[in-house]
Amino acid sequence: MDPHDGRVLGFLLGFRSVVANQRLLQDTPGIVGEGRTVAVDFRVHSNLDKLWLFPITHVCTPTIARRNFYTMRITRGNESLLTPKQLIIARVWRNFEDRVEGEQFSVEEALMSGLFEETNHLEPIPLPDAEVYYQSNLDLGRHPDEILRELISDVPWRQHRILVWGKMHLQPRLVAWYGDPDTEYTYSGITLEPLPWTDLLLEIRKRVEAATAASFNSVLLNYYRDNRDSMGFHSDFEPTLGDRPVIASISLGEERTFVLKHKTNKLAKPVRLRLASGSLLLMKGETQRYWMHGVNKQGRPCGPRINLTFRRIVNSNK
Incomplete structure (x- = not known):
């Protein structure tokens, strides 16, 4: 499977929201998996800090949507990893997290x-x-x-x-x-x-x-x-x-x-x-x-x- 073809990849991960890095290394090594469920060795992506993962209901692999199913779109070069709608949600949520982190007693x-x-x-x-x-x-x-x-x-x-x-x-x-x-x-x-x-x-x-x-x-x-x-x-x-x-x-x-x-x-x-x-x-x-x-x-x-x-x-x- 070509990781640069822009297709949506499914990730079976626990529910977490993390920050998106807007680029992915073009070589994208370390992608392995069975069928459409894949895992990425993030160690090889030196400029990939954290990644936004979003629950979905309309796009999913396998075809039947399940809870805790999340997606990432692997793209070329400078393209965003997120859809425009997801990018807006990401910015709003990140601003909320920054505000909460600033107010919390550490x-x-x-x-x-x-x-x-x-x-x-x-x-x-x-x-x-x-x-x-x-x-x-x-x-x-x-x-x-x-x-x-x-x-x-x-x-x-x-x-x-x-x-x-x-x-x-x-x-x-x-x-x-x-x-x-x-x-x-x-x-x-x-x-x-x-x-x-x-x-x-x-x-x-x-x-x-x-x-x-x-x-x-x-x-x-x-x-x-x-x-x-x-x-x-x-x-x-x-x-x-x-x-x-x-x-x-x-x-x-x-x-x-x-x-x-x-x-x-x-x-x-x-x-x-x-x-x-x-x-x-x-x-x-x-x-x-x-x-x-x-x-x-x-x-x-x-x-x-x-x-x-x-x-x-x-x-x-x-």
Whole structure:
């Protein structure tokens, strides 16, 4: 199927309204699907930030309209992705969203005046059903940029295929798993066998344990190569992490926005945190039971970021 022929493509997605980018890369790789239901690998579209998706009743593939069926028209070059009527709706809705966002009280804004000033100790982030702490500047023994470069160069990074919506997809980032013997980790249909600790990771672990008063036997490294890499919303609530997991996260390199969303409390607004290079984020208690977290793609180009999330595998033989 030629993706430039202007035909309407069906997307079986949950109900969301997101912002339209008015251009799509002309090569449009990564379009796959069965019949007329398709999925697009948005990572390959560097200038495609978000996309308006609209419910339809008069045009649909397959021919029988169903709830939660949405459309996008893939066009040539500078043509609009939206019909004139949809474009008007998009502008009105975007203006409404901008106004609402400006009026809403943001946890991020409330914390910027205190919590997000440079700190050398953990400060609590006030969230319901959670214990989350942030330290903007943890002494790692070396400059964060130096550690970043060494990890990018020396770690045997891998890109795994994970199960999403019943299909296998490449993770939109690179990962590596280090830990004590017998600390294998299973999530999203993959099992990671631990690589042996390096001197650098052991030194960082020692400093993280001192700052958090916790002990860890493993660490998951995530390498976000640029703005197109991301982490989907999830909670680290696997049985191997225990009933009240303790996760200590070190950020290196480019600042990315870390988003927390409550699983059930609709009154709890999403929390967006800009994690500085060299910072420490600690999540413990009931956080993983009640909250999801993720890192979205972003429209503006950015440099690399590495995230080290220290954990404790409770079924370890160690």
